[in-house]
Amino acid sequence: MSGKPKLHYFNGRGRMESIRWLLAAAGVEFDECFLETRDDLLKLQKSGALLFQQVPMVEIDGMKMVQTRAIGNYIAAKYNLYGKDLKERALIDMYVEAIIDLDELLMMYALQPADKKEQYLANIVDKATNRYFPVYEKVLKDQGQDFLVGNQLSRADVQLLEALLMAEEYKSDILAKFPLLQSFKARISNVPTIKKFLQPGSQRKPPLQEKDLPKVMKIFNLGQ
């Protein structure tokens, strides 16, 4: 199966999920090598495969790429999901960076102590509905187009959809006030490659279950 990108991460979303989304949206098949234990990570580190001793790592086009953003940038550019010129790229970057900020907030929820979870969730909902979603709703409204940038599918659309679906997992009606984001969600979900990725049996990962958290913390030596 050489030639396909190979993803190295644990068997869960984390920082690799947006990369899975991008590859899937671009119609690129990929293999995955899952870290099950801390030893798996140590072994990978010792082999010199990880530039900064960290995952995600993606073997692609003869490179062992690390750093989520670098990997995302490369895939987006290679598969024409990065706009047609510098200014479109600038817009895509701005939109994507904010989505990454929101993703980070969502991702860190699982790591909050139990007594802080409720307040943290309230903060997520506040930021999503007051800072981030209004911006994308306005972009769609102002342009009246199907996509965020340049009237064609880009990385920004793919990553926004991912974020919208993740946010809905925390609060199912979080898009209640955003009609254009709702129709955006439906529209982008229907892009054939993305529709396929959203079906059961794809390489899309489910949300992290509480019971799996200790295993993940152990692999990455967190909270010890």
Next chain:
Amino acid sequence: MSASERGWGGRRRQALISVLSWPPAQRKERTGNRNAEIMAGKPKLHYTNGRGKMESIRWLLAAAGVEFEEEFIETKEDLEKLRNDGSLLFQQVPMVEIDGMKMVQTRAILSYIAAKHNLYGKDLKERAWIDMYVEGTTDLMGMIMYLPFQPAEAKEKNLALIIERATARYFPAYEKVLKDHGHDYLVGNKLSWADIHLLEAILMAEECKPDILSAFPLLQAFKGRISNIPTIKKFLQPGSQRKPPADEKFIAHVKKIFNM
């Protein structure tokens, strides 16, 4: 008071001279009340008068030889005004007015400047390496930047972690890159954003521990070499727009503005 003491040296004087050569009607329309109007066309940076997330942008513009203006956020009200103006896409700074855009998000701004000024490699693969290297230095500088905002009792532990990461994770990676290809620059045998960012990170790390490069001879040579590039050398001299490290007073000031 001499002309230069009154602030009429250098750029302002040159700008005024060039404006005085315009036809009177245009001159009147353009000068208005503020010299800023004379200098229209330069990127304009909106941030506090300190390093923070804007410093890497200052470095990159300076290295590219691009003159820029700065409007400093001094109070909470200044930040609120920017927000209420609709100038901040996600209510956050850094914000840079450049080429008709009000750009936000540090990495978006840096990528744009790098690409525009030929500091982003010659193809997709070189860009990939530059991105990887820059993400590493961003992580390291981020740790250093946030140090003053950590609780006091964690400071010593966090400083130790920074030094450990710098000397066991990041610097060895860059030392190896330079060793393996034997070139002067990190990527493509040509100055790129990655080199400028690494120099910034090295100097910041040395502020934490002056001999932090002692085990890295190639990085020491790299530091000397990149510091000597004329635009960077100029930026490293007193009087440039480079900002000093934050002191206690400035941290308190920033915390107030951003409600931290």
